[in-house]
Amino acid sequence: MKKYALALVALVLTFLSSCGGVGKRQSAVNQLERGMTKDQVTALLGAPRNKSVQEDGSETWDFSYMDLLDRHLRVSVTFFNDRVTKYDSHRTDHDHRDNQSPVIVTTPPAIPPQGHIPPATRGRGYIDSRVYEEEARAFELFLEDVRRIPFDDERIGFICSVARRSLFTVEQASRLIAPFRWDEQRLTILEALTPRLRDGYNAFRLIDLFSYGSGKERARQILEANPPIPWDYDPRSMGQMEEQESFEDFVRAVERQTWDKDKINYIRDAAQRNSFTVQQVIRLLKLFTWDNERLPVLEAVAPRIRDGFNTYKLIEYFDFQDAKQKARRILGLTE
Structure with a gap:
């Protein structure tokens, strides 16, 4: 009998370990960030239960977890161009002792x-x-x-010419700057985009795109020389x-x-x-x-x-x- 009890305990522990536990999975969900790659998401959450592709090319992965305490966690992650653009989670904890209503935990809404x-x-x-x-x-x-x-060179020239007649979010600027390999290239684009940043108060995040101290310092100088556009100014609207x-x-x-x-x-x-x-x-x-x-x-x-x-x-x-x-x-x- 003792041998069977030990086997049962081992089986339970194996099941909990394979599920990772809802609490452990929730910790992984809390590490999700917009801009992550599919590989990074898989490393955090494992393989999705379902995948779906929308007409606009975006792809949604659905994850579902449950443990022996009857706690459920459902996660939805949306990708565009292989990068996370949105994610939501829904967790339900059932407390059988007092039949309380389920506790629902949802991640904060993503940036628009x-x-x-x-x-x-x-x-x-x-x-x-x-x-x-x-x-x-x-x-x-x-x-x-x-x-x-x-x-x-042609890509940089194209971006700089378009920047004269548009406004960009910091995230959009990051997506334009990041693909270039060298700090000098990135600085040229940053210089063109900085006066056109709609949410310039977040511009300090762009400094992390530069590899070397000199590049980071020059980026900081460019950003400091261009104060953020006030929210109430937008030539479009x-x-x-x-x-x-x-x-x-x-x-x-x-x-x-x-x-x-x-x-x-x-x-x-x-x-x-x-x-x-x-x-x-x-x-x-x-x-x-x-x-x-x-x-x-x-x-x-x-x-x-x-x-x-x-x-x-x-x-x-x-x-x-x-x-x-x-x-x-x-x-x-x-x-």
Whole structure:
């Protein structure tokens, strides 16, 4: 009998050890961070129970743990481009002694997706229910275009030119800087992005991207020379258009104008109190036939574009090289 009891104890201990215990797994969950790789997550949590892939390319891993005390822990981790963008955990502890209600422990919400700032600070502008998601995807598309450029010098030049007409979060800046191997390359990009950081009070985190003391010191000097942009300043979103007027309503109002000159003036007036996405600007440019009509439209809305890192895509909507060059100057893509 004693031999069986010892075997049973050994079996229980083996089971608890294999499960790791919910408490031990919760400690591992607490070490999760946004930006981790899949290998790092696997090292912490083991293999997922389920995997799912969404249409936007993001992938979600689901983990589930249970121990002999009937404690349950469920974890969901979302990856984009093989990096953690979001994670949640749900833990339930059942206390059979007094039948108390389950205790639910949830990790703090992740930082909002890239490209987002709190709605209260955004102003009005032509924002519909899809804009927040579109802006998050817009940066990912820009990042893909950066990655497709074969040479480092060209990639750096592209990032610096786009930075003149956009704002970035510290996380976005980190994702642009980190792939480069040398501190000198990273410093060049940091210098271009720092004046355009929307959450500059977090910029000190970028110092850790530099390998050597001299690089870290130069990065610190660049950041100190550029005070953070106040939250109430954002050239994309200072508009005051009535909320009930959607962008589609605005386009129909432009189309009702009789002459092209009147359409251009109508857009100019709206641009004084609104902001636009690149896709919305494309819609406006397509309302006109000739480059000499599109250029004044672009000039009116260019300072009001929200996703400035995609403005280079507007160049293709002009027919002639002279107009394309003028469009680049309007967008700040050339000196």
